[in-house]
Amino acid sequence: MMSANDLRESVIFAIGEKLESDYFKGTVWLNMLTPSGTACPIGNVTFEPGCRNNWHKHAGGQILLVTGGRGYYQEWGKPARELRPGDVVSIPADVKHWHGAAKDSWFVHLAIEVDPEKGPPTWLEPVSDEEYNKLR
Amino acid sequence: MMSANDLRESVIFAIGEKLESDYFKGTVWLNMLTPSGTACPIGNVTFEPGCRNNWHKHAGGQILLVTGGRGYYQEWGKPARELRPGDVVSIPADVKHWHGAAKDSWFVHLAIEVDPEKGPPTWLEPVSDEEYNKLR
Numbered sequence: 001m002m003s004a005n006d007l008r009e010s011v012i013f014a015i016g017e018k019l020e021s022d023y024f025k026g027t028v029w030l031n032m033l034t035p036s037g038t039a040c041p042i043g044n045v046t047f048e049p050g051c052r053n054n055w056h057k058h059a060g061g062q063i064l065l066v067t068g069g070r071g072y073y074q075e076w077g078k079p080a081r082e083l084r085p086g087d088v089v090s091i092p093a094d095v096k097h098w099h100g101a102a103k104d105s106w107f108v109h110l111a112i113e114v115d116p117e118k119g120p121p122t123w124l125e126p127v128s129d130e131e132y133n134k135l136r
Numbered sequence: 137m138m139s140a141n142d143l144r145e146s147v148i149f150a151i152g153e154k155l156e157s158d159y160f161k162g163t164v165w166l167n168m169l170t171p172s173g174t175a176c177p178i179g180n181v182t183f184e185p186g187c188r189n190n191w192h193k194h195a196g197g198q199i200l201l202v203t204g205g206r207g208y209y210q211e212w213g214k215p216a217r218e219l220r221p222g223d224v225v226s227i228p229a230d231v232k233h234w235h236g237a238a239k240d241s242w243f244v245h246l247a248i249e250v251d252p253e254k255g256p257p258t259w260l261e262p263v264s265d266e267e268y269n270k271l272r
Contacts, residue, residue, distance in 0.1 A: 012148075012203055012221050033224045034199060039250050040176040042199065063170060063178065065246070067148055067203070085148050088169045110201070112248065114175050 011108065012067055013044040023123045026051025026101075033110075041116055047071065047107040052100020052132065055124040057093075060115030064089040064099060071107030072135055073099045074127075080135055083107070093118070098127050102135065147244065148203055149180040159259045162187025162237075169246075177252055183207060183243040188236020188268065191260040193229075196251030200225040200235060207243030208271055209235045210263075216271055219243070229254070234263050238271065 016031025029046040044067075055076065064073065066087040073089045074080035076096035083089070083099075091097055093115070101107035152167025165182040180203075191212065200209065202223040209225045210216035212232035219225070219235075227233060229251070237243035 013201070013224070014222060033201065035226060038199075038226070039196070040199065040248050042201070042248065060175070063174075063176065065149070065169065065178070086150060088149075090171060090174070110246075112176050112178065 011046075013110070015046050016044060021053075023054045023056065024051060024100075025054075025126060028053075039116070041113045043111045045109055045111050047101035049101050049105055050103050051107075052127055053098050054126045055096055055098050056121045057096050057124070058091060058113070058121050059093060059118035060113065061093040062091040062114060063112040064091065065110040065112070066108070067110060068106065068108035070102045070105040071100055071109070072102065073097065082136075083109070096124065100127075103133075147182075149246070151182050152180060157189075159190045159192065160187060160236075161189075161262060164189075175252070177249045179247050181245055181247050183237035185237050185241055186239050187243075188263055189234050190262045191232050191234050192257045193232050193260070194227060194249070194257050195229060195254035196249065197229040198227040198250060199248040200227065201246040201248070202244070203246060204242065204244035206238045206241040207236055207245070208238065209233065219245070232260065236263075239269075 013033060014031050015029045017029060019028045019030040027048045028051050031044040033042045033044055066083045066085050068085055071083045072080040073083055074097060150167050151165045155164045155166040163184045164187050167180040169178045169180055202219045202221050204221055207219045208216040209219055210233060
């Protein structure tokens with residue numbers, strides 16, 4: 001299992017603060033890298049092993065740039081895509097999806113909000129354990 | 137001196153193609169990570185040691201996220217700021233500045249264009265050798 005210590009080797013941006021959110025299972029940290037009110041808000045998001053967010057969608061879309069660890073991105077009705085450092089995910093507006101860590105690895109990505117003026121994310125149901133546990 | 141080989145350890149995103157530009161001194165590579173037409177274009181920019189761009193400004197601003205090596209960011213009339221992995225630079229609209237590698241180190245940053253619909257960068261004069269050579 002990849003440990004927090006292994007991850008430290010690959011961490012670039014500061015981890016920030018624990019994010020208290022009902023829409024994540026497990027512990028997640030957020031460090032906003034841009035000043036509030038910017039046209040392109042960028043956050044550094046760190047998931048502990050097994051942590052993932054609920055299904056959700058963005059009115060303006062989102063871009064993920066993976067910088068550490070191993071995780072997944074899945075769109076509703078499609079197979080999950082495994083993510084590693086250097087991978088880029090361009091999430092279209094209004095597409096239902098989730099992202100998060102693999103069971104045995106920390107996972108870090110930058111998240112860039114596209115057209116944030118279109119509004120906040122719409123949070124939906126959790127990813128079921130049955131579904132998540134199918135992933136390696 | 138930090139070699140290309142050392143850098144390889146810290147590279148996350150693919151280096152992309154050599155950028156042919158009259159506005160850079162030295163060799164630079166660009167990998168656009170987002171599809172064209174996006175509201176938040178993101179490029180991965182890699183400078184060889186000693187490479188830097190001309191003074192320039194952005195009508196909409198730009199954000200730099202440093203992911204590898206060592207380099208500098210300088211605003212007109214201010215001292216240069218040394219940059220290392222994890223550093224973030226929020227460049228305001230219309231502020232004259234340059235960025236690039238240290239003399240003895242490769243340098244890699246993500247560059248996010250803010251409000252790209254406001255138009256392309258305005259390119260100005262090169263950073264003089266006299267000015268650049270003062271930097272360590």
